[in-house]
C-alpha cells in the first residue's frame with residue numbers, strides 16, 4: 001500500500017543523499033536523476049545522458065543506464081516510506097541511447113512479500129511515450145538504518161549525521177537519525 005504520508009502525485013522527490021551517484025546534487029559526474037511521485041505505487045524520472053556517461057563513442061554506458069533504472073526503482077522507497085536496497089536487478093538493453101538523450105523512466109511496485117519488494121521499470125527515449133530503450137525487473141530488500149551505519153565508511157557516515165539536510169531526508173523514511 002502507498003503510505004498515508006507518501007509524497008503527493010506530481011511532487012518532486014529530491015535527493016535521498018546529496019552524494020548519491022544517481023540523484024545527488026553534490027556529485028559533479030552523477031546522473032542528477034530527478035524523480036517525481038506518480039499515482040499509486042509508481043514513480044517517473046528523467047535523466048539526460050552527458051558526455052561523462054559514455055561507453056562507446058557518443059553512446060551511454062550500459063552500467064550507467066542500469067544505474068538510472070536502479071535509482072528510479074529505489075525512489076519507490078519514498079512511497080512505501082521504507083528503506084530498501086537492491087538485491088537483484090535484471091536489465092534488458094533494447095536500444096542504444098545517444099549522448100544528449102533525455103531518458104524518461106517509469107517504475108512501479110508489483111508486489112511486496114515480507115521484506116521483499118518486487119518492482120519493474122522502463123526507460124524511453126526523448127518522451128514519456130518514446131521508444132523503449134531499457135527495461136528492468138528488481139527485487140529490493142527492506143533493511144534497517146543500521147545497514148548503512150554498519151557497512152558505510154566512517155567519514156561519510158559521520159558527515160551525513162552532522163548534516164541537518166540529511167537528517168531531514170532520513171526522517172522522510174521514518175529513520176531515527
Ligand SMILES: CCCCCCCCCCCCCC(=O)SCCNC(=O)CCNC(=O)[C@H](O)C(C)(C)COP(=O)(O)OP(=O)(O)OC[C@H]1O[C@@H](n2cnc3c(N)ncnc32)[C@H](O)[C@@H]1OP(=O)(O)O
Nearest residue numbers: 016070071074083084085086087088116139141143170173
Ligand atoms: C541515512 C539513510 C538515508 C536513506 C537511504 C535510502 C537508501 C536508498 C538507496 C537507493 C539507491 C539505489 C539502490 C541501490 O543501489 S542499493 C545498493 C546496492 N545494493 C546493496 O548494496 C545490497 C547488498 N546486499 C545486502 O546487503 C544483502 O544481501 C541484503 C540486505 C540485500 C539481504 O541480506 P539480508 O541478510 O538482510 O536478507 P536475506 O539474505 O535473509 O534475504 C531476505 C530475503 O530476500 C531474498 N533475497 C536476498 N537477496 C536476493 C537476491 N539477490 N535474489 C533473490 N532473492 C534474494 C532471500 O532469499 C530472502 O527471501 P526469503 O527467504 O525471506 O523468502
